[in-house]
Amino acid sequence: MTDDKRQEDFAQRLSRIAHERGDAVAPGQDAPKRDVSDFSYDMPGESHPIRNGIIWAIALAVAGAGGYYGWSAVPQDLKSALAALVSSDDSIDDTTLLPEDIPQTDTMSDEGPTLASPAVVGAAAESLSLNDVVTQVSLPTENTAIRDIIPIVRNASCELRAPLASEKVSGVRIENALLPAPLSAFSEQQLTDQVLQNIEAITQGDVAPNSAMVLAGQKTSLDVIVTDTSAPLYLVLQNMGPGVIWNLQAAPEVEIAHVAVIGSDFSGVANLPPDTTLEALLVGDFVPPYQYGADDTPRACMIRPWRNPQPDWIGSLKTEAGSLASQNQMYSYAKGYQAYNGWFTATLGVDAATNMITARDAAHVLLGPKPAEPLSYRGLAGQDIRLMEADYLFVGDAAARKDAAAQLHLGLMSVAAGGDISALNPPALERNGQ
């Protein structure tokens, strides 16, 4: 049945025609008219679930696509402002953020902790400050006067003395030390590479010689405060960045039997106890300069000291959030660490993570428990520094060291150009000899 008025009219016409022909009127034809209208809301409607479903699906798809592209078009700063409106600062869940929205902090970088002085990196969970472990602190500067440089003859092979059964292997593995050191050093190869780069900048880029072209060779330093008295220690001090002077600060009862330095640049040791033996490995003597993927495969003498990525690294969080760049970086760290650990374990008989303090950047490291009483700080001033042998070594005032390095570079550039540095960029030739 329907309340459509047009059908009602049509039925009346049929009834009238039948009446004029003398036909019997069908029962119900004389029934009183119902109230009808062209549009009624209380009529039972037909159900069209498939059609309606398609309509809703299309409408939602259009709205969803529009919303997606619209959100993508919103500038990042506006997105951040909108996100801040709907979330409180304390409840940010890193796993729900876009990779680029996960910021590095003052103390945590993509590649791990970065702890500037006076923070002390240790094995304990509690945060320590330098004053908690040492007193009478006199941090080094670029101009600190040292006594003498004692060269370390680097190991000719990638072997180290095997730890004795009574010795405990322990150590530090970082990328960069955050304290300055009053010396500069570099190799002949580093110098020629830098001068070649400078020459090409002039002959290809029309750049005038300038101070930025000088290889500084500036070294850094880091305090290693040792309080572990549980056994004679076999310290392995490792870094991947610029050369580090490892400044040892051993507590009175501590016995450091042996120190092995593994560095990507010319590194050394200060305040070495008298009876402690010392070895040094320069990464470049055994491993070519790093290229992506080159350290992925374990091999003999793979001594580049990679650190194993940890879940709290910002790079790991970005990887979880879907960043391909961070994924590649963390993969590189993990594979490099596996390869390095293969060499480390074979050489020293323990896993590379054993008793090891790691950070990307650090100024002070504590090996052992927090001392009951702070130790007396031993700075670099007036101390001998044992340093891997380098072709060029500069000590003394920082400005004088820079000048000496600059003169060395300019001199070599001039010799290479045949005695006259202006030959690198000869003047234009003019017609008529002008």
Place this chain on the structure above:
Amino acid sequence: MKRSRLSFVVFLLILALPVVALNFGGSAVTDWIADRTAQFVPVTPDPIQAEAAPQDPYQWLNDRPALRDVFLPNELTQARLITVQRIVSSDELLNDGEELPSGPMLELYAAARAPAQLAPYCADVIASIGLSCDVIHTQTRQDRMGNWILDGRLAYLPAAALGDPSSIENGQLLSAEAVLPYTGDLRPANEPAAREAMLIQAQEICDQLRGQLGNCVLSGVTFDLQELWITDLEVLPADTNPERLEATAQFTVYADQATLDESSFAALVAGIVDPG
């Protein structure tokens, strides 16, 4: 029923139109809106500037960065280059009395002395097509024989008139390259006279193009050095003139885009270079 479906589709299209327009052509749409709604700010002439501003004869070119480097006649630019190559032994890099340095230092010597080694090629340019010439880029590498291959780029100021691109309406920059033809069985020897002749040959082609189109710049000549070898492993004896030259010239014009395009310009150049 059909009408209602049609209405619904139209409704969806109207709904989707701004979404698509803003997301796929957002900057164009917003720029258009900003342009339409921008407030008109009348520009009042600065009387001091109006009096003091001298006439720059190259203002028309300076206002058109794409044309400037090609047509500016008084400045050495990257848009007019002669590319040269020289092969020298390690001994030839040394000054009189100098001793051969060790390996890494020898690389420094080659890199540092390449500009001076290639500067004489500017003499060829000055003697033929240029008023001024400067070695602006050099690069070195060692070949399998231990010799040093010195590659250089020379920027030059053309001696010939370049024509007046400002007279061209609706113009576009067109460039075409052609290997310069040579006579005889062998390519020309790598000698100053041959190089000068090739540069003049290229300039003459450019002159013909200027005659037809109103302007032309010889924007590049590349000298490819080819050594003659007895076999792949055996070089010809010394002093038998083993180095031969192949020159490729590049011509650039500013032409009415209604009458000339890349392919027709390339055909025009090819026809002039090789009329046969």
